[in-house]
Amino acid sequence: MVQAEIKSLLKEDISILIKVPNSAKHYLCDCGEASLLTVKEVQSVSAIFISHTHIDHFSNFDGIFRHQIGSGEKIVICGPKNIHRQIEARLKSYTWNLIDENAIEYEIREIVSKEEINVYKIRPPHWNLELIETQHFLFEDEYVNVDFAILDHKTDSIAYLFREKDSVTFNENGLEFKKGKWISELKKAFENNDSEKEIEIEGTVYKASDLFHFLTRNKGYKLGVIMDHAVCEDNYEKIKTVFREADMVYIETFYKDEDQEFAKINYHSFASASGKIMKECEVKEAIPIHFSRRYVESDQLEIETAFYKAFQGN
Known part of the structure; x- marks a missing residue:
């Protein structure tokens, strides 16, 4: 299950790192001062989730991208209305004449409403914003999808819920067949709700629904971060x-x-x-x-x- 670690000490500004077990992928919630956050952890962050841009939640953004520049990766940043302009201003405040355009790419997802997410792309050295599309969901990858609530903090403050993907486990108890690739085919049919899928086992063809009793769906862990x-x-x-x-x-x-x-x-x-x-x-x-x-x-x-x-x- 996804795990969260508070990276800020008492009297430091808030920052929370969310890790996916058995993966090098991390997510970062807010960019306040965080003395416990290591360079290696920053370089493993694939998505940043900003609640709002008051200084105690956004002041360390420069330190974060300082250790990401040069990775060549695409990193997603999610945040409230106008987040794209604020990130653009931060990036353009530095001189980038020695940085290649492939050094990094940020994809900024501006939360306008529950149904409207504006997606921008921004890259060095000129850091010019490009509106790519408007979508109705915030974030999803192979591990999690992220829901959110727009809360009032005299400005929009985004609360995030990380929903780990459901997993399917195979139950060997009472199994009368040899294990093989048919198990992965059965899991795929189960996940796609394809009960009519034909599964061949040891020369005999079965309907997937007749084998579903070997599988158990495990609900994904739900981890929330509610800031100000x-x-x-x-x-x-x-x-x-x-x-x-x-x-x-x-x-x-x-x-x-x-x-x-x-x-x-x-x-x-x-x-x-x-x-x-x-x-x-x-x-x-x-x-x-x-x-x-x-x-x-x-x-x-x-x-x-x-x-x-x-x-x-x-």
Whole structure:
């Protein structure tokens, strides 16, 4: 299953690395200061997901692309409205006279609405944006597809849900045939819902549906990252729609309960509010993240205590 690692220490700006087991592929959520993020990890990132471009979520973007330039890879960047212009401005602020046009390519996916994703391409040395297409989905590769919610933080703040692809396992119990390539053919038919597919085993042809009992579908793991958001019913309805019954969710919990007036003023969440919405979403595991830099370790402990009390319904 996909795994997340917080790469920022207390009082550092937030950045979360998501890894695919048995793969060199990583995804990065937000580009805040992250002293635990290694160069090797950055160079393995194939997609970056930006919640919003406040400085504490975007300040380390330059450091990220510093270690990606020269890879020759295409890297996807997803983010809120105007993300393409902000990335263009960052890239054009440097001198690139010694960089080849094949050094890297960024594909920027601007989230305009749930149904409208504008896709841009930008490459060195001139970094001129090119609108490629408008699509209705955000991101999908061989490992995950990514859903999202557009939350209010007095600006659009994108919350992301990584849905691992379902897997199919073969059950050998009671198997009366020799294993062979027919198993992969059967799995493909199962995944394509092709019950009429003919499968040949040891000279005999079977209908795929007659063999489906050898297979089990395993639901993919669902991992969520919810960054800055105001405590309001509209945000919570969107969160419930996307993140209900997720396996694990990391959620912004910027303030202690006693500082919830600051949360209201600054369109952030606070400890018990974040815990309560996770309980209402019936997520299996929830982790509070992204605390105000005013806090020390004892404050973090207080936040976590209030969060888990609300999450567990105590």
